[in-house]
Structure formats: C-alpha cells, structure tokens
Amino acid sequence: MSRIAPAGAPKVSEKTGIQRESPPLFKVLMHNDDYTTMEFVVEVLESVFHKSSPEANRIMINIHVRGIGYCGTYPFEIAETKVVKVHGLARAEGFPLKCTLEEA
Incomplete structure (x- = not known):
C-alpha cells in the first residue's frame, strides 16, 4: 500500500x-624476528587477518625474506585491535x- 505525503512535506529522496x-x-x-616460528605467523595471519592458507604462507615468506610483510588495510580502530590481538x-x-x- 503506498502512502501519500501531505502537500508541502519534504520528499524522502531529497x-x-x-x-x-x-x-x-x-x-x-608484521615484522620478522629470530624467535617466532613460521607456523605461528601463518596461524596468526589465518585467524586474525582471515587470510587463506596460500596467502598466509606468501605473506610469511615476505616477512622472513624482506623483514616485513603487509597484512591488510583497515580503519584505525580495527587495525589497532588486530595489532593488539596479534x-x-x-x-x-x-x-x-x-x-x-x-597510515595508508
């Protein structure tokens, strides 16, 4: 059933x-260190950042080889929560x- 707005009423779509x-x-x-296992890094990437197993392994290798790896881009509060969780x-x-x- 459609409603008819009174004359002069503002339109909702304005x-x-x-x-x-x-x-x-x-x-x-995520940064490389000499103590954290590669398996743990993969687990964290899968559980905290919801990465697939192949993607988590690729990121882990970047961390191991380059010393740093990109986990994702998020609004500040979400990014901060993920860092605290890790x-x-x-x-x-x-x-x-x-x-x-x-900052992205």
Missing part, C-alpha cells in the same frame, strides 16, 4: 548535502612477534 568522509585507513605490517597471542606463546600500523 539529498541533504551532507557528505560523509571515509575514515582514514592504516596498513598493518601481540596478545604472541606473548601468550612466548614469542616477540611485532606488528605496527602505518
């Missing part, structure tokens, strides 16, 4: 002129794994 800005994005980077998982296993944020 634009208000307000434009929303996208939140700033941040890259999450650090928590690593510390619980006794690893010094390090993640950082970089």
Whole structure:
C-alpha cells in the first residue's frame, strides 16, 4: 500500500548535502624476528587477518625474506585491535612477534 505525503512535506529522496568522509585507513605490517616460528605467523595471519592458507604462507615468506610483510588495510580502530590481538597471542606463546600500523 503506498502512502501519500501531505502537500508541502519534504520528499524522502531529497539529498541533504551532507557528505560523509571515509575514515582514514592504516596498513598493518608484521615484522620478522629470530624467535617466532613460521607456523605461528601463518596461524596468526589465518585467524586474525582471515587470510587463506596460500596467502598466509606468501605473506610469511615476505616477512622472513624482506623483514616485513603487509597484512591488510583497515580503519584505525580495527587495525589497532588486530595489532593488539596479534601481540596478545604472541606473548601468550612466548614469542616477540611485532606488528605496527602505518597510515595508508
């Protein structure tokens, strides 16, 4: 059933002129160290960053060979949460794994 708006009522489809800005994005980077196992890095990439097994392995190799690997780009709060989660998982296993944020 359609509704008829009273005369002079604003149309719902009119634009208000307000434009929303996208939140700033941040890259999450994982750094190589001499203690964290490659298997643990792959597990973290799969569980925290939802990477497929082949992609997690590719990123892990980049971390191992280049010293740093790109995990994803997210709004600040999400990126920060992922970094905190990685650090928590690593510390619980006794690893010094390090993640950082970089403005995209």
